[in-house]
Amino acid sequence: MSGVTNRTLRALYKPFGLGLTVTEFVSSNALQYGNRRTMEMIDQHGLEHPVSTQLWGNDPQIMAYAAKVVRECGADIVDINFGCPAPKVTKTEGGSACLRDVDRCEAIMRAVVEAVDCPVTVKMRLGWTEQDLVFVEVAKRAQAVGVQAVTLHARTARQFYKGSADWEHIAVLKRAVDIPVIGNGDLDDPSLAMERMRESGVDAVMLGRAVLGNPWLISALRSLMEGEQPQPYPPSAARLRYAIHHYRTMVAEWGEERAVPQMRKHLGYYLKGFAGASELRERVMRTAGAEETIAVVEETTARLESQALVA
Numbered sequence: 001m002s003g004v005t006n007r008t009l010r011a012l013y014k015p016f017g018l019g020l021t022v023t024e025f026v027s028s029n030a031l032q033y034g035n036r037r038t039m040e041m042i043d044q045h046g047l048e049h050p051v052s053t054q055l056w057g058n059d060p061q062i063m064a065y066a067a068k069v070v071r072e073c074g075a076d077i078v079d080i081n082f083g084c085p086a087p088k089v090t091k092t093e094g095g096s097a098c099l100r101d102v103d104r105c106e107a108i109m110r111a112v113v114e115a116v117d118c119p120v121t122v123k124m125r126l127g128w129t130e131q132d133l134v135f136v137e138v139a140k141r142a143q144a145v146g147v148q149a150v151t152l153h154a155r156t157a158r159q160f161y162k163g164s165a166d167w168e169h170i171a172v173l174k175r176a177v178d179i180p181v182i183g184n185g186d187l188d189d190p191s192l193a194m195e196r197m198r199e200s201g202v203d204a205v206m207l208g209r210a211v212l213g214n215p216w217l218i219s220a221l222r223s224l225m226e227g228e229q230p231q232p233y234p235p236s237a238a239r240l241r242y243a244i245h246h247y248r249t250m251v252a253e254w255g256e257e258r259a260v261p262q263m264r265k266h267l268g269y270y271l272k273g274f275a276g277a278s279e280l281r282e283r284v285m286r287t288a289g290a291e292e293t294i295a296v297v298e299e300t301t302a303r304l305e306s307q308a309l310v311a
């Protein structure tokens with residue numbers, strides 16, 4: 001997930017039970033120039049394998065070149081993005097805009113599959129608009145050129161994040177192809193994810209927004225998948241302790257200047273669901289640096305812990 005799933009986050013959350021993590025999407029054009037920030041995004045060193053690197057672009061040859069680069073940099077899987085609806089991506093015909101031209105999708109998939117000696121997967125939306133649902137066609141072509149799995153976020157590009165993901169379409173896709181299908185969209189509860197898996201018959205599910213600030217969703221779902229009773233989500237104080245750990249790890253790995261703005265976003269995800277959460281979020285937004293922010297979160301954490309002891 002762009003701007004979110006950097007290396008640190010993926011390393012922190014994987015032990016909660018994720019089978020596979022995917023990098024932020026990376027522009028194939030940018031990879032051609034070896035831009036330092038782009039190279040950081042594809043850095044998979046030290047992460048538990050398998051790892052997947054996601055690419056976006058519209059030119060089959062540039063995508064093939066980029067695939068070779070990310071493979072050399074450690075990717076076990078190259079994932080192609082046909083899903084991003086952001087205008088900065090679609091105005092260059094990348095991401096979900098590729099779905100407006102299924103021949104081009106096929107050319108990109110073929111070129112990438114031929115370029116690398118590892119599995120290639122595709123992540124897509126249903127189509128550009130409701131009138132143009134091309135997901136089955138694209139998945140069939142994916143299968144024909146040697147793509148090894150497809151993930152479907154069951155919204156159209158035009159929908160952005162409005163409405164809800166239509167899992168009926170995911171079930172249709174599962175019946176239409178033989179390669180593994182991964183279902184995605186609006187899974188924010190472990191029991192719901194199990195139900196969606198059962199109903200649609202998918203081989204796996206992809207978790208997105210709901211995991212941010214709540215990696216315990218992953219362990220709960222993993223338990224259910226293994227036929228075990230999940231642990232309840234930890235109390236607020238334990239969640240805040242983990243947020244502090246996340247913060248310190250980010251500062252250690254990225255330096256304060258780069259960690260602070262990223263962690264503002266993540267703290268927004270962690271600081272939810274307990275009495276005083278919104279006041280704490282406001283206080284955190286007014287802090288100047290990492291130590292001050294951590295001290296403010298520490299103070300609330302200690303208060304919640306002592307309240308729990310009294311209770």
Ligand SMILES: Cc1cc2nc3c(=O)[nH]c(=O)nc-3n(C[C@H](O)[C@H](O)[C@H](O)COP(=O)(O)O)c2cc1C
Nearest residue numbers: 001002024025123153184185186187207208209210
């Ligand atoms: C901030 C943000 C960044 C995202 N970046 C990517 C991305 O780089 N690649 C991708 O395939 N999907 C990306 N997505 C889409 C998610 O992977 C996922 O398909 C979508 O959020 C629906 O799943 P969810 O309801 O579980 O979040 C992003 C979503 C958000 C909210």
